[in-house]
Structure formats: structure tokens, C-alpha cells
Amino acid sequence: MNPNINNSIIFHAAFPVKDIAATKSFYVDKLGADSGRETAASIILNFYGHQLVAHVTKNELKPQGSIYPRHLGLIFTNEEDFDEMEKKIKNANINFLEKPKTRFIGKQTEHRTMFIEDPFHNLLEFKFYKYPDAIWEKIEDASIGDPEAEN
Numbered sequence: 001m002n003p004n005i006n007n008s009i010i011f012h013a014a015f016p017v018k019d020i021a022a023t024k025s026f027y028v029d030k031l032g033a034d035s036g037r038e039t040a041a042s043i044i045l046n047f048y049g050h051q052l053v054a055h056v057t058k059n060e061l062k063p064q065g066s067i068y069p070r071h072l073g074l075i076f077t078n079e080e081d082f083d084e085m086e087k088k089i090k091n092a093n094i095n096f097l098e099k100p101k102t103r104f105i106g107k108q109t110e111h112r113t114m115f116i117e118d119p120f121h122n123l124l125e126f127k128f129y130k131y132p133d134a135i136w137e138k139i140e141d142a143s144i145g146d147p148e149a150e151n
Contacts, residue, residue, distance in 0.1 A: 011050040013072050016057040017120045023054045026118050030092035031085075048074055063121045067098060071115065073125035075135060082112055082128035089116060097123065109134045 017023045020043050027033040027045050033052070036044035045052040064070060076082040086100055098115040111129040118124065129135050 012053070013050075014053040014055055015072075015120075015122045016059065016061055017054040017118075017122075018056065018061060019119075020054070020056065022119050026094075027052070027054075030088065030094060032088060050074075061120045063117070064123060067115050067123055067125070071123035071125050073115075073127065076126065076128045077132065079112070079128050082126060085126050086114060089114070 020038065020040065023043055023045075024035055027047065028035050031047075033048070034046040036046060038044070040056070042053060042055045045054065074085070076085070089096070094116050096114055097117045098113070100112060100114040102110065102112050104110045108131055109129075110131065111127050111134065113125060113127045115123060115125050
């Protein structure tokens, strides 16, 4: 096992929002996160075992224009969990920024992916790798992302 991987460490990310109620509706009601501490200015979300903190901002929030360079998300280690998230997204009538697809077919980096955008233009990606070694390992095929979409 890679010494840099520690399953007892929880990932934390903070991101801007305009409204706590809309944040809860999207992340809790639609995507299945659990809500934690909450104030008028922020909310902590348990997003499948990782801590997301949404902070209300007065700054203008605009679409990024592309999935690169900034997004966050989840990598599922079971394809059934990826399928379940796809169903949640569809059942919640969330539009896909990029519909579910398979990238790098036939390569070591082959994976399923889909992108959505929250109400505040934060981008989320969900993935499932056919070959789990591609998640962390340096492999011969160094394919990352969609070269035609990069900025």
C-alpha cells in the first residue's frame, strides 16, 4: 500500500455559495450528503465521508466556462455506486454539464465520468476507474483529462 494513502484522513474542501438553503437542497436532498454544523454564513457537509464547507460569499459567482481547471468530486471504487450516483442525479433532475461517458477506452486509464454544476457554478465530477491502479499509480499511459478541452 502506498504510504501516502491513509484511510483515516478525511479530505476537506471549502467552496463559495450564495444561499445556505439552496446548498442544502442540492447537496443534501439531491446528492445524499449529510448536513452538519450550520450558520447563516456557512454549512458543513459530510459528502460521503469527506468534509465540504460551503461559505456564503458576496462575490459574484460565474460559470467557469470549462470543466478545467477547477472541479472536485468523488471516485467510486464500485461501479454500482457510480451507477447509483448517476440515478440520483437523474432522479433529482440535475442537468449534466458532461453526460456520463467512458474516457480512454482500452487504455490503463479507462474510466467512466460525469460532471454536474451546483447552483453556484461549482463543478463536481464523479468517476469509476476500470483499473484501480490508475487512480494513484504512475503507469505507462499518462492520459489525464480531455486534451481537447484543456485551457
